[in-house]
Amino acid sequence: MTTAPPDTPATVTLRTRLVGLLPDDRVTRRLAVQTLVNTLGNGLFMTTSAVFFTRSVGLSAVQVGLGLTIAGACGVAAGMPLGQLADRLGARRMLAVLYLAQAVGLLCYALVGSFPAFLVVACLVTMLDAGGRAVKNALLATALPAESRVRGRAYLRAVTNVGIGAGSALAAFALQIDTRTGYLTLIAVDAATFVVTALLLRGLPAGTPARGADRPKPARRFGALSDPAFLAITALNGVLAIQFSLIDVTVPLWVVGHTKAPAAVVSAIMLTNTVLIVLFQVRATRGIDRPAPAARVARRSGLLLAAACVVFGLAHGLGPVWAVVVLVGAAVIQAVAEMLSSAAGWALSYELADPAAPGAYQGLYNSGFAAASMIAPALTTGTAIRFGLPGWLLLGAMFAVAGAALVPVTRWALATRPSTVEGTA
Template identity: 55%
Template sequence: MTATTAPPHTRPPLLTRVLHDDRMVRRLAGITLVNTLGNGLSMTLAVLFFTRVLGFGAAQVGLALTAAGLCGVLAGVPAGRLADRYGAKPVLLTLVAVQGVGTAAYATVHSFPVFLLLACLVTTVDRGSSAVRNAMYAEILPSDRRVEGRAYLRSVTNIGIGVGTCLAGLALQADTRTAYSVAILADAVTFLVVVVLFAVVLPAPARRSDLAAAGRREPNPALRNVPYLAVTALNGLLCLQFAMIEVGVPLWIVRETSAPRWMVSGGLLVNTVLVVLLQVRATRGTDRPDVAIRVCRRGGLLLTGSCAVLGLAHGLPAAAAALVLAAGIGLQALGEVLSQAGGWALSYDLAAEGHHGAYQGVFNTGQSAAMMLGPAVVAWLLVGHGLLGWTLLGALFAASGLAMGPTVRWAQRAGRSSVDV
């Protein structure tokens, strides 16, 4: 067939494979790419900006970031509740706008108390917006496409952060006050661009006024749903894997193996590439709770296997240690995409319709707690206890994955009972 006779709306094969077939997910992907490009800039440069440009000591920055992390853990529940009351879109627009303004305000900070308050504010709206964003997906995506859509957006997230990190390298190479300041302000601009895109591109989801009114009167249903809280806790334990790959593995490579030091960045690169390639595929069938349970169980067991393999790198020659570490990192990536896919599916499936903000707020709080506490827990296990630490961490992943099945069935029985009543 010649180009002149081809169907007018046919995309090239490469674009067909890369671009999502759902128009709404494609719009969300574009917004996500802008947002995470800025995130990649700030993740790479923030600490250097705080210490070298703003002039705060490492201990002061550590204290501020720890306090901010705690505020972030506490933000998910009230933010999700607001999404149920007023709609996810307007709440999300407000939170992202505040985050953009707060990020830009870093450039004007001269005193530590102001820096501390600003860090707490920015982290609070960041974690709150994450919960609201996940609730928004439940409002604007069909129920059978939510998890697959989130997986696609997570792949885009990794790409955006990777590009942002590469751009941050330009500021690192320049190593000047101006370069760091421009990068932070560029991150702030991406938030404001995202606000405009959300406002213009996304429709305001239709909401039932009776559910919104009930949400203003009733206590938070997610906080009273004990089985859902248990599922959230198990998912939080599985989320310790992020601290494992970002903190535990680098410490292990440098302190306890003879592998080349470039394996630290190489391992993170392998993880990123595998997540981009496999995350969408890992969601297949997870719209069925029984499949989501199996996926979580397999993810937990793969993470356990990853811990066992990574621990074996201790004492090996450099080349052998590098191969063993690569295998362990590969297993971790497989466990990550599966456990995340299963967790997302269950977080939506077990939520009461009309209250996705409340439920996503609680679920996001579990993840935020794991991300705040994870680095300290993982570092203590691996630096203080070595192979025993890997064994304990692996056992924790296995127990969490295996316990997901009976806990989800408990949640399903509780949900049916509440409907019958």
């Protein structure tokens, strides 16, 4: 009988590092599995949806863009009401219902044959998606210990990037085959992942507030909408969230139309962003578990975003090699800023929310993010792509101002909170 060789110091060190990459608690690990399954399906659909709508359904690119814009507006409006409903029914139960409903909504895309039908289904799916994000954030606020919420959220974001990246890679086969059957298969798989994700919610804390006399009452009569400081924080974080459109929309158009860099550098930029987020997002949360330090980190992220915008703009007019170097360098700066601003935003949204109404507050915060996602493509292309370097400078100034403004606004928010919140923060 052979015996296993003894562990070497290098083996022990490697094992320790690999274990350190895993979440510390059972709830976060279960949420990570759930997130991986769900985002894998999302990556499949996101990568092929535009091609499916135009080549298989027969819609024009203008119709798809218009429909998704209208659907995005519906998503902005849906987050807070569904979050408030989660406060009453329990976040886990509400999230399971939304996931199952979204599975049905995705399958309805197979029946779409006209623009009106597409618009109805797109609005339904987007509203369910926005509500699901808000309710999941509310579940995290109640299911995870306060000291590990931001770190747990960072784990889930890293897993999200892995899942979407893997789904996008698998979707390449359907794009290569380019048949309606292939696209419908991917839609069915995505719908199935929502069903599996709903089942994986079993065993998680319910996220249901205490009932009756023990149930805490919201601090404000009209909830999050009557909290001006939190509204301001939501708006400023929404401005910082416009950065996500840079990598997805603006930079590809900038590379292809305004620089001498090869088009393949777009893939390198996106891969750089994904890899950095997966490797370092959790590390970027260190020391960002209270509002005051989170606001200072948000200020730093705004300055880094401004620097990234300047560097992106400087790629114009350079030769192919230097343009690639400058663009990838800007992408690294932007990825660092993205990790910092995300971590700061999670801390602010969790720590400054009313504990008696996590769903309503997370719904409002998510609506700010959804609004940013809706207006970002038009805003970023209307500045950077239309005006070149001056447009990039304008975007950079916007990010820097928003990040800096979060420091005094957070101080204002703490001053309007109960003394216990202010003291721990």
